[in-house]
Amino acid sequence: MTNVRVVVGAALLHEGRLLAARRTAPPELAGRWELPGGKLEPGESAEQALVRELREELGVEAEPLERVAGEWPLRPPYVLHVWTARLRAGEARPLQDHDELRWLAPDEVGDVDWLDQDRPAVALAADLLRRAEA
Numbered sequence: 824m825t826n827v828r829v830v831v832g833a834a835l836l837h838e839g840r841l842l843a844a845r846r847t848a849p850p851e852l853a854g855r856w857e858l859p860g861g862k863l864e865p866g867e868s869a870e871q872a873l874v875r876e877l878r879e880e881l882g883v884e885a886e887p888l889e890r891v892a893g894e895w896p897l898r899p900p901y902v903l904h905v906w907t908a909r910l911r912a913g914e915a916r917p918l919q920d921h922d923e924l925r926w927l928a929p930d931e932v933g934d935v936d937w938l939d940q941d942r943p944a945v946a947l948a949a950d951l952l953r954r955a956e957a
């Protein structure tokens with residue numbers, strides 16, 4: 824399919840924790856937790872979109888690391904791709920699209936109400952964190 828559009832989500836990792844962000848809109852998604860990110864703009868790579876979105880939404884500089892294997896369908900024509908990323912500079916704040924942030928240790932990843940579509944990628948990111956700790 825050629826008209827699929829990618830939403831990139833960042834599994835932002837810092838000091839052994841994963842960042843979760845609580846959405847403020849649209850009403851059907853508000854209050855649920857997600858990986859910060861957004862839609863690719865025309866001509867943009869996933870890595871470029873990730874860096875731009877994290878700058879806009881959280882006020883941080885992030886470095887994309889690697890794609891988490893998989894692709895998760897959202898409302899057509901969107902699909903979710905997830906990349907791990909590390910925090911290069913700044914302190915994450917909910918500047919846009921979110922009203923709360925939480926840095927979750929691997930054992931806390933199940934403590935927030937993730938968007939359904941995010942759960943498999945979040946589980947994979949938590950596994951990566953656990954392995955990095957071991």
Ligand SMILES: Nc1nc2c([nH]c(=O)n2[C@H]2C[C@H](O)[C@@H](COP(=O)(O)OP(=O)(O)OP(=O)(O)O)O2)c(=O)[nH]1
Pocket residue numbers: 830831832852857858859860861862863876897898901903938940941
């Ligand atoms: N950013 C993000 N969006 C997600 C995730 N999971 C999920 O289902 N979505 C959905 C919610 C939205 O319908 C869509 C992404 O839209 P968005 O509002 O974050 O994108 P954007 O920042 O580019 O916003 P806009 O240009 O539409 O204003 O994907 C996720 O983990 N991160």
